Amino acid sequence: MCGIVGYVGSRNSSDVLVEGLRRLEYRGYDSCGIASVKAKGGLYLKRVSGRIEALKGLVEADPPKDPGAGIGHTRWATHGVPSEDNAHPHTDCAGELVLVHNGIIENYLELREKLAGSGHAFKSETDTEAAVHLLERNVKELSARSSSGMLEPVFFEAFRRTLAELKGSFAIAAVWDKCPGVVMTARMHSPLVLGLGEGENFVASDVSAFLKFTRRAVFLNDGDIAAVRAGGAEFFDFAGRKARRDSVNIQWDSTMAEKGGYRHFMLKEIHEQAASVENTLRGRLLPLKEDTLAREINLDPAVLRSVKTVQFIACGTAYHAGLVGKYALENFQVPAHADLASEYSDRSKLAGPDTLAVAISQSGETADTIHAVREAKAAGARVLAVTNTVGSTLTREADWVLYTHCGPEIGVASTKAFVGQLAAIYVLAAHFAAARKAVFDSDARAFAAELLKVPRLIEDALAMEKEIEALAKRYADREHFLFIARHINYPIALEGALKIKEISYVHAEGYAAGEMKHGPIAIIDKGMPVLAVATSSRALKLMAGNMQEAGARGAEVVAIVDKESRGQVRASRYIEVPQAPEILSPLVNVIPLQLFSYYSALARGCDIDKPRNLAKSVTVR
Numbered sequence: 172m173c174g175i176v177g178y179v180g181s182r183n184s185s186d187v188l189v190e191g192l193r194r195l196e197y198r199g200y201d202s203c204g205i206a207s208v209k210a211k212g213g214l215y216l217k218r219v220s221g222r223i224e225a226l227k228g229l230v231e232a233d234p235p236k237d238p239g240a241g242i243g244h245t246r247w248a249t250h251g252v253p254s255e256d257n258a259h260p261h262t263d264c265a266g267e268l269v270l271v272h273n274g275i276i277e278n279y280l281e282l283r284e285k286l287a288g289s290g291h292a293f294k295s296e297t298d299t300e301a302a303v304h305l306l307e308r309n310v311k312e313l314s315a316r317s318s319s320g321m322l323e324p325v326f327f328e329a330f331r332r333t334l335a336e337l338k339g340s341f342a343i344a345a346v347w348d349k350c351p352g353v354v355m356t357a358r359m360h361s362p363l364v365l366g367l368g369e370g371e372n373f374v375a376s377d378v379s380a381f382l383k384f385t386r387r388a389v390f391l392n393d394g395d396i397a398a399v400r401a402g403g404a405e406f407f408d409f410a411g412r413k414a415r416r417d418s419v420n421i422q423w424d425s426t427m428a429e430k431g432g433y434r435h436f437m438l439k440e441i442h443e444q445a446a447s448v449e450n451t452l453r454g455r456l457l458p459l460k461e462d463t464l465a466r467e468i469n470l471d472p473a474v475l476r477s478v479k480t481v482q483f484i485a486c487g488t489a490y491h492a493g494l495v496g497k498y499a500l501e502n503f504q505v506p507a508h509a510d511l512a513s514e515y516s517d518r519s520k521l522a523g524p525d526t527l528a529v530a531i532s533q534s535g536e537t538a539d540t541i542h543a544v545r546e547a548k549a550a551g552a553r554v555l556a557v558t559n560t561v562g563s564t565l566t567r568e569a570d571w572v573l574y575t576h577c578g579p580e581i582g583v584a585s586t587k588a589f590v591g592q593l594a595a596i597y598v599l600a601a602h603f604a605a606a607r608k609a610v611f612d613s614d615a616r617a618f619a620a621e622l623l624k625v626p627r628l629i630e631d632a633l634a635m636e637k638e639i640e641a642l643a644k645r646y647a648d649r650e651h652f653l654f655i656a657r658h659i660n661y662p663i664a665l666e667g668a669l670k671i672k673e674i675s676y677v678h679a680e681g682y683a684a685g686e687m688k689h690g691p692i693a694i695i696d697k698g699m700p701v702l703a704v705a706t707s708s709r710a711l712k713l714m715a716g717n718m719q720e721a722g723a724r725g726a727e728v729v730a731i732v733d734k735e736s737r738g739q740v741r742a743s744r745y746i747e748v749p750q751a752p753e754i755l756s757p758l759v760n761v762i763p764l765q766l767f768s769y770y771s772a773l774a775r776g777c778d779i780d781k782p783r784n785l786a787k788s789v790t791v792r
């Protein structure tokens with residue numbers, strides 16, 4: 172959680188840092204700040220409790236005079252309430268050293284007690300502040316012993332020693348006003364990437380912070396330190412040994428992360444979904460050949476043949492994609508389970524060398540998912556990552572990576588990444604089918620052909636936007652919603668409920684329609700909106716019965732139907748989506764539910780792209 176940035180170069184660092192933080196605001200947004208060292212000594216520091224816009228105003232009102240290297244931070248509170256005192260960057264006692272941190276320092280209480288005991292004055296409730304005081308102590312000790320008078324080696328060694336004493340997860344960047352030309356930065360279990368420019372260099376939690384300036388990036392590994400100067404970066408391990416790190420070129424450009432005329436990123440991303448699915452499918456299905464994934468990601472068909480169980484592991488929306496994956500793979504006789512990464516521990520005992528763990532994560536940085544992946548690997552399972560983020564931690568832990576290629580997703584509520592994850596899972600299902608000959612070849616090919624038609628169906632589903640906006644307005648004053656569905660659309664009911672909860676702050680539940688009568692039906696009373704996914708399926712008759720049961724108890728049933736199913740279910744209102752094969756229908760049925768939650772949140776005046784209490788990427792467990 173949290174976003175960090177750093178800059179060394181000839182531009183005004185405060186502008187670059189604020190702009191970088193604006194791009195990272197999705198990672199946390201309860202407070203923020205920047206600091207830079209002045210070329211002639213001294214520190215410039217601005218922090219606010221609130222959003223980047225407020226920080227920008229503060230910086231514009233009192234800009235730095237001669238800014239050198241700088242760092243910045245946008246926070247999602249873990250230790251200490253959101254406040255200016257707890258906002259990063261944090262400073263040492265003398266106000267000479269300054270540091271930002273993403274992650275959790277687990278031994279901070281112990282460090283704090285020790286440092287406070289030796290006279291360090293703490294000003295915040297954060298775990299991070301212990302690190303800057305530790306750095307101060309190390310700088311003092313080493314400066315006293317240094318005979319050369321050269322300050323940068325002192326700064327580096329003090330930084331390195333500080334890291335050695337920290338336990339937990341961190342991406343850290345620090346500057347010292349005695350060394351105005353360098354940012355020291357390091358990574359352990361939290362994302363960190365450098366952007367390499369011409370005569371300037373950048374540090375960030377994610378590439379979107381610097382894409383406007385450069386697309387050349389170096390992803391740091393756990394245990395890496397980088398000393399970043401305007402002229403280049405040097406890499407070391409935590410023991411201080413020099414290391415070599417190669418750069419990669421990022422395909423995304425900064426305009427992909429702009430709103431492009433839409434009112435919110437979420438709406439833009441909803442509208443990008445046909446393209447997202449197209450990008451995920453591209454080159455993977457046509458023609459459907461046994462060795463396609465072997466050529467692209469080195470995943471041999473022999474692996475797909477030998478796997479006995481697939482375990483999908485993920486959180487939140489990505490977990491819902493995993494649940495759809497379970498139904499999809501079972502359709503091709505591949506035994507599969509879906510697990511919440513945060514609940515995976517005991518399930519890893521069931522994993523072994525013939526298990527394929529499929530970890531799904533938009534960011535590739537979700538701490539629960541990464542931890543579960545490590546447990547799966549320790550149990551002997553092989554891991555396939557389905558992710559949108561090149562260079563993320565997950566990609567480095569997995570044996571194979573299937574990228575979703577959806578482009579940057581900025582809205583906290585996941586939409587286009589979700590359909591990309593579904594598309595990737597269907598690709599996997601098609602290749603399982605082809606490799607195992609579990610179905611006749613022609614069936615696997617027919618499935619692939621249907622999958623390739625989905626982007627068009629998504630476009631058609633998006634055309635219902637106005638109708639759904641009106642529906643959302645109608646129910647904008649309701650505080651309780653139910654979403655019901657069966658089988659492969661059951662995860663879509665869960666997703667519909669999650670979406671409206673997270674951005675509209677209303678109570679919503681997703682339920683397997685057949686389970687309603689075992690308890691939840693008791694909550695239905697007059698006028699309660701029940702959104703029922705009732706497109707053509709083998710379970711449609713049962714679904715129709717469940718909708719009747721809800722209607723009979725006063726619910727206003729809104730049915731998501733297709734042409735074929737419309738006449739077979741009774742509802743107060745209908746939303747007709749394009750006809751899709753049952754197995755692929757989640758890709759289409761989720762669209763009206765996303766739009767419904769978007770327009771509900773809009774009608775309720777909620778902060779859609781940055782819902783309260785949330786962050787886009789959850790890097791704490």
Ligand code: M6R
Nearest residue numbers: 487488489532533534537584585
């Ligand atoms: O980056 P990830 O896909 O691993 O994120 C997992 C969840 O935190 C995420 O899907 C979350 O549930 C979304 N905000 C839902 O819209």
